[in-house]
Amino acid sequence: MSAFRGGRLDQGELVALRQAGLPPAGRRRDRTALRSTLVALLSTVVFFGVVGWIVVHAPGWPAVQRSFLNGTVWAQSAPDIVPAFSVNVELFCIAEVFILVLALILAVLRSLPGPVLFPLRLLATIYADFFRAVPGVLIIYLLGFGIPGLQINGVPNSPFFYAVVSLTLVYSAYVSEVYRAGIQSVHPSQDAAARSLGLTQFQALRYVVLPQAVRRVIPPLLNDFIGLQKDTVLVSYIGVVEIFRQSQIDEAATFNFTPYIVTALVFLVITVPLARFVDVLIARDRRRFLAGAR
Amino acid sequence: MSAASVQSDSAVPALRVEGAWKSFGPNPVLRGIDLELAQHEVVCLIGASGSGKSTLLRCINLLEPVDAGRIYLQREELTAPGIDVNRVRRRIGIVFQAFNLFPHMTVLANVTLAPRKALGLSEREARERAVALLDRFGLGDKRDDYPDRLSGGQQQRVAIVRALAMEPDLLLLDEITSALDPELVAEVLNVIRELARAGMTMLIATHEMGFARDIASRVCFLDAGVILEQGLPGEMFSHPREARTQQFLQRIVEAGRL
Numbered sequence: 001m002s003a004f005r006g007g008r009l010d011q012g013e014l015v016a017l018r019q020a021g022l023p024p025a026g027r028r029r030d031r032t033a034l035r036s037t038l039v040a041l042l043s044t045v046v047f048f049g050v051v052g053w054i055v056v057h058a059p060g061w062p063a064v065q066r067s068f069l070n071g072t073v074w075a076q077s078a079p080d081i082v083p084a085f086s087v088n089v090e091l092f093c094i095a096e097v098f099i100l101v102l103a104l105i106l107a108v109l110r111s112l113p114g115p116v117l118f119p120l121r122l123l124a125t126i127y128a129d130f131f132r133a134v135p136g137v138l139i140i141y142l143l144g145f146g147i148p149g150l151q152i153n154g155v156p157n158s159p160f161f162y163a164v165v166s167l168t169l170v171y172s173a174y175v176s177e178v179y180r181a182g183i184q185s186v187h188p189s190q191d192a193a194a195r196s197l198g199l200t201q202f203q204a205l206r207y208v209v210l211p212q213a214v215r216r217v218i219p220p221l222l223n224d225f226i227g228l229q230k231d232t233v234l235v236s237y238i239g240v241v242e243i244f245r246q247s248q249i250d251e252a253a254t255f256n257f258t259p260y261i262v263t264a265l266v267f268l269v270i271t272v273p274l275a276r277f278v279d280v281l282i283a284r285d286r287r288r289f290l291a292g293a294r
Numbered sequence: 295m296s297a298a299s300v301q302s303d304s305a306v307p308a309l310r311v312e313g314a315w316k317s318f319g320p321n322p323v324l325r326g327i328d329l330e331l332a333q334h335e336v337v338c339l340i341g342a343s344g345s346g347k348s349t350l351l352r353c354i355n356l357l358e359p360v361d362a363g364r365i366y367l368q369r370e371e372l373t374a375p376g377i378d379v380n381r382v383r384r385r386i387g388i389v390f391q392a393f394n395l396f397p398h399m400t401v402l403a404n405v406t407l408a409p410r411k412a413l414g415l416s417e418r419e420a421r422e423r424a425v426a427l428l429d430r431f432g433l434g435d436k437r438d439d440y441p442d443r444l445s446g447g448q449q450q451r452v453a454i455v456r457a458l459a460m461e462p463d464l465l466l467l468d469e470i471t472s473a474l475d476p477e478l479v480a481e482v483l484n485v486i487r488e489l490a491r492a493g494m495t496m497l498i499a500t501h502e503m504g505f506a507r508d509i510a511s512r513v514c515f516l517d518a519g520v521i522l523e524q525g526l527p528g529e530m531f532s533h534p535r536e537a538r539t540q541q542f543l544q545r546i547v548e549a550g551r552l
Contacts, residue, residue, distance in 0.1 A: 189394045193394035197384075197387075197457070197460060198412035198413075212396075
């Protein structure tokens with residue numbers, strides 16, 4: 001066919017195309033797209049076929065299959081594990097609200113001008129540096145075991161409480177940086193326009209700068225929340241029985257790793273659609289930006 | 295327009311600038327500006343880019359502090375220590391070259407924000423005031439649009455309306471037509487003409503010499519941070535005294551702008 005030859009269409013082919021009701025360029029584009037799809041499909045099938053063949057012909061495959069993909073264990077553990085995920089969801093939802101609020105306060109503190117407020121800016125900076133530097137799992141350990149260990153009257157000792165506190169502290173350090181980038185991306189002339197109308201510094205921030213800043217950082221914020229979603233398993237270390245802890249319990253009972261595969265699948269099912277949603281948002285923002293709109 | 299200007303003594307100048315100095319780092323931008331505007335007067339500032347026109351306007355609105363000198367709005371000294379800058383700015387409107395509308399708000403929200411938040415008007419009062427002004431300047435049907443749906447001329451008219459909604463005693467206009475396509479300039483200048491007729495006191499930095507000649511009660515030529523020459527527009531444009539003024543106007547004529 002002419003499209004595969006890559007050359008020009010001769011007169012006879014052009015007439016044939018016109019009779020088929022398609023402009024030559026459009027038809028050639030359709031062909032190219034179809035061919036790309038076929039090539040992509042073929043190379044995918046070949047690649048995963050080869051990888052799959054290597055895995056199932058590996059000497060240890062039967063043993064691995066027994067301990068990771070055991071149908072009986074799957075059937076036993078899935079009814080324990082899937083409901084345990086509700087603890088992760090609860091953790092995520094509660095921590096997320098606190099993170100959004102605390103991070104916004106931190107970002108605003110770091111954006112305040114003037115020498116008088118230097119100590120506030122310094123504190124907010126130290127906070128962000130500290131909680132981004134120390135691994136989250138250590139914060140969870142130190143707070144979850146350390147503070148109840150002090151045995152102060154009235155201080156809660158529920159692991160769930162310290163799980164929420166730790167995740168909030170760690171993630172608000174990251175999220176405050178995202179907010180701050182958003183605040184800085186709003187042109188200073190917006191603030192000047194607001195102030196020139198007699199609005200106070202706080203009003204200019206509240207009504208003019210922040211609404212624009214937050215709108216711009218929604219995709220990166222969601223990205224951080226995908227990370228938070230996964231990091232909820234870290235609180236298993238201080239004894240919160242959530243999905244990962246539950247799969248460890250099932251693993252210990254059956255001497256089989258299949259529960260971890262179940263857990264991994266649950267996260268895939270939740271996180272992949274969220275990641276695609278973020279991609280859609282980013283693409284939409286980009287289109288808007290290119291169109292010169294808000 | 296506002297209660298304050300009605301009560302004020304018409305013998306008191308609307309604005310008085312005495313020996314204003316301003317430097318950015320080592321660069322002096324204003325080097326002793328003296329300027330007085332009577333009530334209802336329209337004064338145009340002309341001069342090359344970098345002569346200090348915009349800086350003077352920003353200093354009057356307290357967006358930039360002066361290094362030395364005094365500025366009075368009617369009887370009140372704006373440069374007095376401890377002055378409430380927000381209260382001062384509510385009495386002085388400023389319109390910028392780049393419009394600076396709030397892109398996340400509709401036209402109506404742009405215009406009502408400051409009256410509600412800074413003057414404490416109710417939602418309804420602010421809305422009525424805004425709608426009346428938008429109608430007066432031919433923007434009534436745009437009130438629910440976002441700024442990015444408007445032409446440059448319309449955006450700039452909204453910016454003027456936004457400043458007017460505060461019912462300021464003085465309006466500062468900073469090269470408000472410089473960012474506009476030529477065919478959109480007239481609609482904005484007509485708004486200013488109408489304001490001048492209505493008695494608004496205005497200080498206008500502009501490159502539109504024809505407009506300045508037409509509207510100004512007085513023209514000031516700024517050069518290197520001082521007012522080198524000022525006078526009635528007819529005299530300034532036809533018989534400039536200073537060599538620098540002659541040179542500047544000569545270039546404007548060559549560029550076909552006068």
